[in-house]
Amino acid sequence: MDTTTLDSVRERLVARRDEIRSELDRMSTEMQWIGQDQEDEGSLGNHMGDDGSNVAEAERISTISDNLEDVLVQVNGALQRLDQGTYGTCQRCGRQIAPERLEAFPYVMYCIDCQAAIERENALRLGF
Ligand SMILES: [Zn+2]
Known part of the structure; x- marks a missing residue:
């Protein structure tokens, strides 16, 4: 960037x-x-x-x-x-976060894949 x-x-x-x-x-x-x-x-x-x-x-x-x-x-x-x-670097996998994602949410920590994975893990932990 x-x-x-x-x-x-x-x-x-x-x-x-x-x-x-x-x-x-x-x-x-x-x-x-x-x-x-x-x-x-x-x-x-x-x-x-x-x-x-x-x-x-x-x-x-x-x-x-x-x-x-x-x-x-x-x-x-x-x-x-x-x-x-x-x-702009994913804090989980170290890859570049997509620019349009950063544009929409300038403070995101994770790329879209990791975000989805984390949400899945959280959901599992909460027992959903
Ligand atoms: Zn990532």
């Missing part, structure tokens, strides 16, 4: 990382609000809807945060590989 391409990949990854970080910040603030709302319950009554919806909302936010944190780890890993000059 040429330097210009790598530079634009880095830009996209850094932008994505910042985006995820601010999103995570926003969600942790939201979680605090939900927590406070529940603590207030006893004395002040509930002004934000019933308990059930708060719990569901908290769960929804925590699921999204978990996913975002996963992506953040992958984005950071990709930035690290850019620094090390191993970006």
Whole structure:
């Protein structure tokens, strides 16, 4: 991959990382609000809807945060590989990852074959 391409990949990854970080910040603030709302319950009554919806909302936010944190780890890993000059190489078999795959998912670690193999292994481990 040429330097210009790598530079634009880095830009996209850094932008994505910042985006995820601010999103995570926003969600942790939201979680605090939900927590406070529940603590207030006893004395002040509930002004934000019933308990059930708060719990569901908290769960929804925590699921999204978990996913975002996963992506953040992958984005950071990709930035690290850019620094090390191993970006675009499959971390499992060492082959070049297809450019159109990197274009679609700039932070992928594996080529499409390894990704499929890993997903199969995970599925087997989980007993599917
Ligand atoms: Zn591979």
